[in-house]
Amino acid sequence: MPFRTPLLASILGLATAGAVLADTNPAVDARQAQFTLYAHNLAVVGSMAQGRMDYDADAAQTAADNLYHLTRHDQGRMWPEGTDNASIEGTRALPGIWEDLDDFTAKFVALQEAAESLQAVAGDGLDALRPAVGQLGAACAACHDANRAER
Template identity: 30%
Template sequence: MTFRAAILGFAALSAAATMAVASDDPIKTRKAMMKSVGDSMKVVVPMVKGEVDYDAMKAEQAIRVIQDVATNVVNYFPAGSETGGETEAAPKIWEDMAGFKASAASLEADAGAAATAAAGGLDAFRAAFGKMAGNCKACHEDYRIKKN
C-alpha cells in the first residue's frame, strides 16, 4: 500500500514538475500535457482490450495522470496563445471558454471515477474507462483542429 501510494505520489509529482518547467510557454505545456494523456492511454488500452494482463495499480496510476491533466490543462490557454507553436487548439476554445472548461471538468470527473473503479477489477474498470474515453473525441470534436 505504501508502495502504491509512493508510485501515485511520484506520478503526480512528475506531472506537476512537467508543468512547472514549461509554464512560461503555455502551448508547449499543454501539448506536453496532452502527450502524457496519450502515454497513459498506451498503458491502459491494451489492458482494457485484454491484450496484456490487467494491473489495477498501473491502471489507476495512468488514469490519475489523465485526471490531473483534466484539472490543470485549462489554465494553459491564456489569451494570446491562440496561435503559434503548431497549436491545434481551435478558436472555439476562446470563443466558448466556459464550454471548454465544462468539457475538461467532465473528463476530470469521469477520470476520477475510472481511477476509483480500477481497484474493483477489470470489468468495473472497463465500464468506467469507456465513459472516460468518450470525453476525448467529444472535446476534440469542437476544440481541436488537426493541422497535419
C-alpha cells in the same frame, strides 16, 4: 574574409534560432506536454481495456491515479488568448475555444469527472475498468471533436 565567414554563420545561426523561438510558446508547450502525459497513462488502462495487455490491478490503479492528478493540474496559464491555430503555428487548438470558454471549461470538467470515476474503479477488475475507460475516451473525443483541427 576568414573573419567574416564565421561571423556571417553565427548571425545566420542566431537568426535561425530566433525563428525557432518565435514558433514556440511556453503555454502551448505546457499544454501539449500535458496531453502527452495523458496519453502516457491512458496507454496503460486503454491497452488493458482493449485486451492488448493483461489486466493488472496495481498498474491500472497507478495510471488512473496519475490521470486523476494530471486532470487537476490548473489550466489557468495554458490557454492564453492568441494561441489558436489561426494566430500561431504549431497548435491544433481551434479559435472556437476562446469564443465559448464556458463550453471549453464544461468539457474539461467532464474530463475531470471521468478521470475521477476511473480512479474509483481501476483496481476493481477488467469489467469495472472497461466502461470507465470508455467514458474517459468519450470525454477526450467530445473536446477534440469540437476544438481540435485536423492535422
